[in-house]
Amino acid sequence: MIKKLNPKHGGKSNGFLNNYFEQNCSDINKGKDFCIKQVIRNVKKNDISQFYDLVGESLKAIGFKKVIVSREGDTNNRMDAIIVEKETSIPIEIKSPAEVEHINVKSIRQALENKIILLSRKFYSTKRDTSSLAIGFLYPNERSTVFELINNIYDTFKINIGLVDFETIISLRWDAEVDGKAFDLNRIRSLKGRLEC
Numbered sequence: 001m002i003k004k005l006n007p008k009h010g011g012k013s014n015g016f017l018n019n020y021f022e023q024n025c026s027d028i029n030k031g032k033d034f035c036i037k038q039v040i041r042n043v044k045k046n047d048i049s050q051f052y053d054l055v056g057e058s059l060k061a062i063g064f065k066k067v068i069v070s071r072e073g074d075t076n077n078r079m080d081a082i083i084v085e086k087e088t089s090i091p092i093e094i095k096s097p098a099e100v101e102h103i104n105v106k107s108i109r110q111a112l113e114n115k116i117i118l119l120s121r122k123f124y125s126t127k128r129d130t131s132s133l134a135i136g137f138l139y140p141n142e143r144s145t146v147f148e149l150i151n152n153i154y155d156t157f158k159i160n161i162g163l164v165d166f167e168t169i170i171s172l173r174w175d176a177e178v179d180g181k182a183f184d185l186n187r188i189r190s191l192k193g194r195l196e197c
Contacts, residue, residue, distance in 0.1 A: 043137075052096065062173055081094060088126060097166075
């Protein structure tokens with residue numbers, strides 16, 4: 001369910017840039033599709049840490065209050081990022097386009113491992129049915145074994161692995177920052193398989 005918030009872009013200049021798209025789209029007035037395509041083209045050139053940081057910032061922009069992104073090479077924290085919440089913290093495996101273009105089987109295995117570690121070590125509170133996310137540049141191909149693996153993991157461990165591609169995240173960020181629409185975060189908290197928007 002989407003509710004209307006106060007839009008952050010009204011076509012008026014107030015001396016500073018209000019949102020990510022005013023900074024990263026050559027003409028925000030050309031609309032959502034134009035800006036998202038431009039952002040995607042530019043982000044494909046980002047290095048790993050830039051992409052990870054952008055994913056973290058975008059998750060905050062759509063409404064998650066605390067998102068921690070690990071620094072590259074941090075061996076103390078195997079998770080690439082985590083959404084920290086009182087009871088439903090969500091571990092995140094991120095794959096940048098510099099690493100691999102499509103979310104793959106390795107991403108899913110790591111998302112499962114992240115969840116098992118979080119459940120056992122309990123350094124942030126979570127629930128078993130709260131998702132563990134794999135976020136990447138592109139969704140897997142429809143014939144990929146990724147989707148079968150997600151179902152197998154759920155059947156065996158009752159753990160939800162959710163998939164989110166970069167276009168979906170940046171589209172939700174546009175909705176929040178430009179159109180002032182709130183996203184139902186429970187759709188991510190309980191996500192199994194790909195997020196459809």
